[in-house]
Amino acid sequence: DAGVTQSPTHLIKTRGQHVTLRCSPISGHKSVSWYQQVLGQGPQFIFQYYEKEERGRGNFPDRFSARQFPNYSSELNVNALLLGDSALYLCASSLYLQTEAFFGQGTRLTVV
Amino acid sequence: GESVGLHLPTLSVQEGDNSIINCAYSNSASDYFIWYKQESGKGPQFIIDIRSNMDKRQGQRVTVLLNKTVKHLSLQIAATQPGDSAVYFCAEADQAGTALIFGKGTTLSVSS
Numbered sequence: 104d105a106g107v108t109q110s111p112t113h114l115i116k117t118r119g120q121h122v123t124l125r126c127s128p129i130s131g132h133k134s135v136s137w138y139q140q141v142l143g144q145g146p147q148f149i150f151q152y153y154e155k156e157e158r159g160r161g162n163f164p165d166r167f168s169a170r171q172f173p174n175y176s177s178e179l180n181v182n183a184l185l186l187g188d189s190a191l192y193l194c195a196s197s198l199y200l201q202t203e204a205f206f207g208q209g210t211r212l213t214v215v
Numbered sequence: 216g217e218s219v220g221l222h223l224p225t226l227s228v229q230e231g232d233n234s235i236i237n238c239a240y241s242n243s244a245s246d247y248f249i250w251y252k253q254e255s256g257k258g259p260q261f262i263i264d265i266r267s268n269m270d271k272r273q274g275q276r277v278t279v280l281l282n283k284t285v286k287h288l289s290l291q292i293a294a295t296q297p298g299d300s301a302v303y304f305c306a307e308a309d310q311a312g313t314a315l316i317f318g319k320g321t322t323l324s325v326s327s
């Protein structure tokens with residue numbers, strides 16, 4: 104079975120641009136979460152979706168938004184990119200809330 | 216506030232030794248904890264989890280211990296191998312059960 108898949112794997116954007124990151128959860132998993140990991144730090148929670156509804160939001164500006172589709176895949180959108188948005192963006196899927204969360208390989212976003 | 220921290224940023228061991236990685240958490244209301252392993256350029260890999268109604272849980276070569284009295288979590292790796300070299304993170308679920316709060320990580324280096 105495929106694990107959590109994220110696309111693209113790497114991305115370079117210019118300040119002020121918009122970016123969309125995509126995530127496909129493990130088959131059967133209904134919860135998708137997004138995390139930002141800057142170099143040398145642990146992942147920081149951005150959003151969680153369960154059954155297509157937002158269940159949690161971390162301390163990130165409104166430039167960050169997400170959604171979950173009927174097939175449980177998810178998109179993370181970031182508007183008006185800043186240099187500080189450069190990070191590894193991780194998607195995690197779990198069967199339900201507060202169960203084993205499995206991460207994808209991440210999308211490495213570089214903002215120049 | 217909620218935070219999870221690790222006692223040591225780095226740990227160096229010899230192949231075949233047992234490794235112990237420690238983590239202190241601050242939120243006594245947390246009831247779910249996970250250990251992750253992250254290799255360079257990859258997403259975090261689920262190792263083992265434990266709920267607050269347990270003190271100990273064993274997996275393959277790994278054991279997680281939870282001491283709720285002092286809010287301490289540890290990961291024990293038996294017969295450490297070079298392939299165990301990575302950054303290890305502990306994470307706790309927030310009170311709503313939606314977000315995982317990560318610490319900064321411990322880098323485990325295993326020499327042959």
